[in-house]
Amino acid sequence: MLADGHGTRQDGSIDRTVETIRRKFLTQMxxxxxFFEAALQDYRSTGNRDELMARISFGAHKIAGLAPSxxxxxxxxxxxxxxxxxxxxxxxxxxxxxxxxxxxxxxLLDEMEQLLD
Amino acid sequence: xxxxxxxxxxxxxxxxxxxxxSIGYEDIESxxxxxxxxxxxxxxxxxxxxxxxxxxxxxxDGIELCKRIRALPQHHQTPIVMVTTMTEKSYVDSAxxxxxxxxxxxxxxxxEITARMGMVEALLSERQHSGLLVEQLSDxxxxxxxKVRFEDPVALPDTPEVVPLGTLENYVLxxxxxxxxxxxxxxxxxxxxxxIYARTGRLDFVDILANVAAAIGEALRGNDYFLxxxxxxxxxxxxxxxxxxxxxxAEVLLNDRLARIMESQAFPDCVSPRVRIGAPATxxxxxxxDPTHLLYKAIGAARKAADTAAAQPQxxxxxx
Numbered sequence: 318m319l320a321d322g323h324g325t326r327q328d329g330s331i332d333r334t335v336e337t338i339r340r341k342f343l344t345q346m347x348x349x350x351x352f353f354e355a356a357l358q359d360y361r362s363t364g365n366r367d368e369l370m371a372r373i374s375f376g377a378h379k380i381a382g383l384a385p386s387x388x389x390x391x392x393x394x395x396x397x398x399x400x401x402x403x404x405x406x407x408x409x410x411x412x413x414x415x416x417x418x419x420x421x422x423x424x425l426l427d428e429m430e431q432l433l434d
Numbered sequence: 435x436x437x438x439x440x441x442x443x444x445x446x447x448x449x450x451x452x453x454x455x456s457i458g459y460e461d462i463e464s465x466x467x468x469x470x471x472x473x474x475x476x477x478x479x480x481x482x483x484x485x486x487x488x489x490x491x492x493x494x495d496g497i498e499l500c501k502r503i504r505a506l507p508q509h510h511q512t513p514i515v516m517v518t519t520m521t522e523k524s525y526v527d528s529a530x531x532x533x534x535x536x537x538x539x540x541x542x543x544x545x546e547i548t549a550r551m552g553m554v555e556a557l558l559s560e561r562q563h564s565g566l567l568v569e570q571l572s573d574x575x576x577x578x579x580x581k582v583r584f585e586d587p588v589a590l591p592d593t594p595e596v597v598p599l600g601t602l603e604n605y606v607l608x609x610x611x612x613x614x615x616x617x618x619x620x621x622x623x624x625x626x627x628x629x630i631y632a633r634t635g636r637l638d639f640v641d642i643l644a645n646v647a648a649a650i651g652e653a654l655r656g657n658d659y660f661l662x663x664x665x666x667x668x669x670x671x672x673x674x675x676x677x678x679x680x681x682x683x684a685e686v687l688l689n690d691r692l693a694r695i696m697e698s699q700a701f702p703d704c705v706s707p708r709v710r711i712g713a714p715a716t717x718x719x720x721x722x723x724d725p726t727h728l729l730y731k732a733i734g735a736a737r738k739a740a741d742t743a744a745a746q747p748q749x750x751x752x753x754x
Binding site: 330331334335338341342378379381382383384385386387393397400401 | 443445446448449452453456488490518519522540541542
């Protein structure tokens, strides 16, 4: 939830807004999961690492910026770590092993699926 | 205050707008891309008072958008706050170099937003006080001049190399002491600023300070720096600790450049400004000081250098 240092009359209204957006976020969770799975599937068939990292970074960025504000701190933090790691892979000139990042993405997808239950 | 939020995540825009409304900012518009934002800005008959920009967006990113907004004459000084998950120094530097005044990290926090909007209000107030200099030049000297006090960190005209003091403070605050360890602050003191202020009209004083800023910019050429005017004839800049900066050489170069600029301009009853550069100030890795302390330490060092030089009047210009 939003940190709240001011007891304004509109806080109830904010809570309702957060709840509405939170529901919308959960409704769109499946699309976000499919986004990552499509990126992983394409990587398996093309082996294009740069493309994979760009897509993972973008998908994770979308979650990292929004999830914590809606009360999904763990999801947001993991997405943030993934975004940073994917960006680091993109900038790296050496062919670093992508397995640790892909494991982290798997964990993120598990966490997202659990929220759907 | 009319605010434009630009973010390609519509749910975030809704959340942010609602939070702003809860603390009293209700005149809010939004755009989901840089391109849409520019179109919206162009379509406005009354300019926006503040921009809140996401950095990472599809198409034009927030850094490019910030540069484009800053290039618009009506928004040279409009507060721009970057709102992002990207916390690395390279992103913070890019944002401030592009003209941002502050940097807010997602996830959003109501207390933090309230504080940053307070900064925006202060910037708007400062702009009202002294920033719209170009427009005010058409006013009588008396009406504007009376408003410029010696100690004011006034906005200097035609000085793209100078950021408002509040922005420089925000920059070091966003870096924090740990990341500030790789930077240093350098102070510049116009030793005869009070004399110039007393002898000249206020607008001339501000123009002369702009000349000083231009000369400092030339002396720092080749370095990656942020420079601000702090009032009372003091400037401060922040640059990488490993910069190829030679204090003595820079001081000679800038005073020489300044003398040539002043020769080419006719300021009645005016002596040429003389500038002393202080020893660079650095921050300890585990310092508990407020990061802005570094800026004032640098200014203090420049004043000390000026005092030392004043005690040795026979010494030629140039740092020891």
